[in-house]
Amino acid sequence: MRSHRRDTLLGLGATREQPAAPEQPAAPKEIAWVDAERLLVRGYRLLDRLGVGGTGEVWRARHLGLDRLVAIKRMRSDHPESNDRLVREARSIARIRHPAIVQVHDVIVDDRGAPYLVMELLEGDDLARRVAADGPLDQDRAVRLLLGVLSGLEAVHRHGIVHGDIKPENILLSIDDTGVEKAVLLDFGLSHAFEPGAQHTATLAGTPHFMAPEQIVEGAVGPASDQWSACVSIYSLVVGRPPFARESLPALFDAIRTAALPYPRDVEMDARLFAILARGTRKVPDERYPNVHELRMTLAAWLRSRRPNPRFDP
């Protein structure tokens, strides 16, 4: 007779017939979370690895029951507390339904407590890669794309979550079912729950060029930090480089904390758009827009003002 045990190789509760464990099991050894040949994760078959990032790695997978393609992300964290927090927040994100927010279908936790996120699979390039390949975006197009992301960010903030790592690399340019180009916000690996008015500290994490001063100085993140990063992202998309690029990390942090937003003279940036981004990147969080909604409304008004006024001409 053969017995079944949980598949410790995958550690995800997937069942496969295995020989009974010996009475004196060998000492546990470090095992990759996925074995490339047996790619079953609790109802999903892993197909291929899409990428490795700072917070984990992402695989393309197929839901066996629904025959639907998904993305599965394994968070890279060794701290049980962090894992618990990630699971909680993944569950929060899963409640958000917004076209600009990647949809989370499921959260799986393995025997060791490591979380895996099962997400909507999106095809496309991230905006950083797009800019690297094709050059900076036209300012109207950049703002139009980011308006959707900001709308999604509003929804995220309404659920009490801060993204914590807004940058072009985490914004995917995808084509929806109607053939319309849309930007989708990815990677909530550094997200935090927040309470309005409270100070939240975290370890220094994020992408330096897009980090807000308060993230650098105090490790404090809040919705205003996401606002900063969104504005720096728009700037980077239009100009082709982040505003506070410096040769060394100390110099970069010093510039983020003290330097004025540089006006780009080598690309076209409307002065009113620059003024909006300047306010969204004020050094003191309270001096920025009161919330992302206000920023989005202001950017939308700017974009409307750029369109020619249609004339009634029967």
Place this chain on the structure above:
Amino acid sequence: MSMIPPPPTVSRTPPSRSYAAFDPATVDALDDAALDELPFGVVCLARDGLILRYNLAEGRLARLDPSTVVGRNFFTDVAPCTNTEEFHGRFRAFAEGSTGGASIRFSYVFDFRFGAQNVDVEIVRAVGAPRLYLLINRRQFLPERTGPEAREPAPRQSDLVADEADRGILRNRYAERILSTPVVLFELLANAFANHPTAHWPTIAHDWGLAAGRRLVIELETAGDDETPLAERPMRDVVEFVSDLLRDQGWGVVAFDLGESARGVLRLDVESSALVGRPTRHGRSCHLLAGMLEGVLNHLAQRRLHVEELSCASTTGRACQMIVVGESRRGVASRLAAEGRSFDEVVAALEAGRADDRTT
């Protein structure tokens, strides 16, 4: 230490900000770092008055942080005293092209809560771009105007960013940002300097000093009553002026010995330097001050010089001694200083090197 001398309580005339070597038509080509090096105010505006660029000198003289004012409207938010037909009207007409020429100039009075300033303004178009530059040259600092001629003064930094004190920003009564520094911080720095010297520490300290010296130049040019730029004044007057200002700012007494200037070197003796508290492992500790003096002397000489500390009061008990040489002799001077050579020995070696050069 504040680099800004206290504002005058009576009117005084700053030196003329002559930018003879500066071509206003090329200002748009300067990057932000280069704009910050200029000793006069530069503000770049969009046609509707939005501030796109704001240099360090203007920030210091208006006592506003450039990072706070970019993106705001110059005429309504930052300098409401300019929202007049006399200033804004001229700007608008020039921006719209109804005033011809590459630039226009006029005199004006800026109103601040800490005093008024007589200024010369030049408005320049950026070539091929829809933005304009204000080049602002301070002519005279005056007490605050309160009569009918006074216009709405510019906001203070604390008006633009409220509740500064709650965020740990302190200002003195002149609206200058200050730092209350505990003595223990200097103790820690001195310890770091004394006990953990690294191969790079002198270079880092020198570079910090150089950056501070470049900014000090702005203060030097705007302090005092002489209208003549420092570089055009007699050398002895200038070094006395610089020495006085350094003493007033707590850097100690810096004596300039010009006796060897004919041989292309200067000697500096520094007494009571704030940087000398205890002996260091490598026997010298005034790299920061040497860098700062280098920044000032570069400006005065209008060419690259190098200041090298030769001996330190912390180990000799006498004044710190420094040598000033041209940039081309920097390497030799640094090497000889590292070998512990005296001023006379270094001068002799430099002379010999020069003779060798002539021979070869």
